[in-house]
Amino acid sequence: MSTIEERIKEIEDEIKRTQYNKATEHHIGLLKAKIARLQMEARAHKGGGHYGFSIPKSGDATVALVGFPNVGKSSLLNVLTNSESEVGSYAFTTLKAIPGVMEYKGAEIQILDLPGIIENASYGAGRGREILSTVRSADLIVIVTDVETGGLDKIVKELYNSGIVVNRRRKNIEIKKTTSGGIRVHKPKNVDIDSEYIRQLMKEFKLVNADVYIREQVNEDDIIEAVQKNYVYIPSIVAVNKIDMNGAFDTSPLTRFGEVFKVSAKNRIGIDELREGIYRSLKLLRVYLRNKAGVVDFDKPLILTDGSTVRDVCRKINRSLIDSFRYAIISGKNRPIGEQRVGIDYPLLDEDIVTIISRN
Ligand SMILES: Nc1nc2c(ncn2[C@@H]2O[C@H](COP(=O)(O)OP(=O)(O)OP(=O)(O)O)[C@@H](O)[C@H]2O)c(=O)[nH]1
Ligand SMILES: [Mg+2]
Structure with a gap:
């Protein structure tokens, strides 16, 4: 372990x-900020490397296991x-990223099988850097576990240490560096995070002059991420x-990591539900095009x-x-009012039928 990593461990122990x-x-929030800054340093130290297992993205979306x-x-x-990815009854059977394609409801979804994550993966243990760097570009993470394995928070922690936040959205926070004036915090009355606390957090990141706009309820993690x-x-x-092996497995402690699916790859239990869950979580839209002859191709959605x-x-x-766009005509299952003439920035719904009218 490098000295930076040792320092991080020390602070983690202090938090514990x-x-x-x-x-x-x-105090704990400031320690977390310190860790976040050291982790950034540790990453820069190792070249910051965005070198994953160079698997080209393919299809409409990418999912990491x-x-x-x-x-x-x-x-x-x-x-x-x-x-076909090799299966073995021991750890570390898979040593690199293995891609596969799942076709579902007209979408081609790329799924990446990866080597197992171990503790300290974010510091490079067990090819952790390559794994996490590959995960970074995924559109959805399927956290895979089994009925005998616990400790998913450790996996979430390794992801977080490498800059990947799961199952939570980016908060509306804006930090604009200025040349003078100190840290000015702008927030609506109902946001109750303490302004002095925010100033201290900024100091951990060596920020002395900035306008900080906080537009919704946030905690220190949200702020640290925004900085x-x-x-x-x-x-x-x-x-x-x-x-x-255990049909009665209690999934309730796992729901904080996302919707939970009980499956058996061996006996093919719950696989269809998982497929549907993956598809639904990707929030893809199917759009059917009407061609010049007025025919809709329902087999090949965009x-x-x-x-x-x-x-x-x-x-x-x-x-x-x-450039040649004039207008579009939209209708569809989720549009009860029937055909509508719309402009180019009109938002789409799933299963819209679209005709593009252009100038030529
Ligand atoms: N009982 C049971 N065993 C399974 C099931 N799925 C996989 N296994 C067994 O679990 C072991 C590990 O399976 P793998 O698919 O290689 O696991 P992995 O997560 O890819 O493992 P690494 O590549 O080493 O990280 C093998 O012995 C499989 O036969 C299942 O649904 N039920
Ligand atoms: Mg494997």
């Missing part, structure tokens, strides 16, 4: 020893996709494998992500359509 209460919460060794990640990849900027937020679900607009449809068909 400190009873959490009103009198100590700010993340979990301890031997829980059945490869077995799951094999039942979810067309791929460092290099966090990614990825939704997560949990797959509890080997349910054939797959877009939540929040996409007509512009994204044009972009997917052919960039030049954006």
Whole structure:
């Protein structure tokens, strides 16, 4: 371990020893900020490396299977996709990223089987850097565990240490550096985080002059993430494998990591539900196009992500359509009022039927 890593461990131990209460919460928050800053330093030290297992992204979305060794990640990849990843009854069977494709409701979803995560992965243990760097670019994380394995918070911690936040969204916080004036905190009355506390947190990151805009209820984690900027937020679900060994397994402690699916890769239990859960969590939109002859192709939807607009449809068909665009006609299952004429920035719903009218 490097000296930075030792220093982080020391502070982590101090947090563990400190009873959490009103009198100590700010102290603990500042220690967390210190850890976050040291971790950033540790990453920069090691070259910051964004070198994953160079698997090119393919399809409409990418899903990473993340979990301890031997829980059945490869077995799951094999039942979810067309791929064959080696399965073994011991830890560290998988040594690199193995991609597979799951076709579901017209979407092609890339699933990545990865080596197991172990403690200190974020410091590079067990090819941790490559694993976490690959996970970083995923659209969804499936945390895989089994009925005999606990400690998922350790996995979440390794992800967090490498700058990956699961199952939580980015908060509306803006930090603008200034040249003078100290730390000025701007927040609505109902946001109760203490301004002096925010000043102290900023100090941990050596920020002395800045305007801090806080637009909703936040805690110190949200602030720490906003200062460092290099966090990614990825939704997560949990797959509890080997349910054939213990059907009564209690999943309630796991719900804080995301929606939980009980599965058995071996006996193919719960696999369809997991497929549907993956698809639903990706929040993909299916858009059907009407061609010049007026025929709708329901077999080959365009797959877009939540929040996409007509512009994204044009972009997917052919960039030049954006320039020649006149208007679009939209209808669909989720549009009770029937056909509507809309502009290029109109937001789409799942299963919209779209006709693009262009100038040529
Ligand atoms: N009982 C039972 N065993 C399973 C199930 N799925 C996988 N296994 C067994 O669990 C062991 C590990 O399976 P893998 O798929 O290799 O696990 P992994 O998570 O990819 O392991 P690493 O690559 O080493 O991290 C193998 O012996 C599998 O046969 C299941 O649903 N039920
Ligand atoms: Mg494996």
